Amino acid sequence: MSLHGKRKEIYKYEAPWTVYAMNWSVRPDKRFRLALGSFVEEYNNKVQLVGLDEESSEFICRNTFDHPYPTTKLMWIPDTKGVYPDLLxxxxxxxxxxxxxx
Structure with a gap:
């Protein structure tokens, strides 16, 4: 059986800090996108937006922004048709x- 053309089924991503919250995006135009919130025991924390690079079959960081205190919950707008603004x-x-x- 040839492995050529077969897609990877398990993907890994290692965040640069302890992950405290995460949520998958359901937008059809932003496939395999995940928001990750850090847990750092100080005021300055981070939110990282991670997406799957389908050519390399690896998750990569697309964007990072500062967040005061750890995020206890993250949630993307539940937009399954991609018609609303992209909100987190x-x-x-x-x-x-x-x-x-x-």
């Missing part, structure tokens, strides 16, 4: 809604 909600000390571009 995070919670920590407050509920924040971020508009994601690119």
């Amino acid at each position: 909600a995070t919670s920590g000390d407050y509920l924040r809604v971020w508009r994601v571009s690119a």
Whole structure:
């Protein structure tokens, strides 16, 4: 049986810090996209947007932004048709809604 043309079924990604929250995006135009929130025991934490590079079959960091305090919850807008603005909600000390571009 040839392995040529067969896709990888298990993917790995190692975040640069302890992951405290995560959520998959369901937008059809942003396949295999994941938001990860850090847990660093100080005020300055991060949210990282990770996506699958289908050519290399590896998850890569697409964007990182600062977040005050660890994110206790992350959630993408539940937009299965891709018609609404690309939004990501995070919670920590407050509920924040971020508009994601690119």
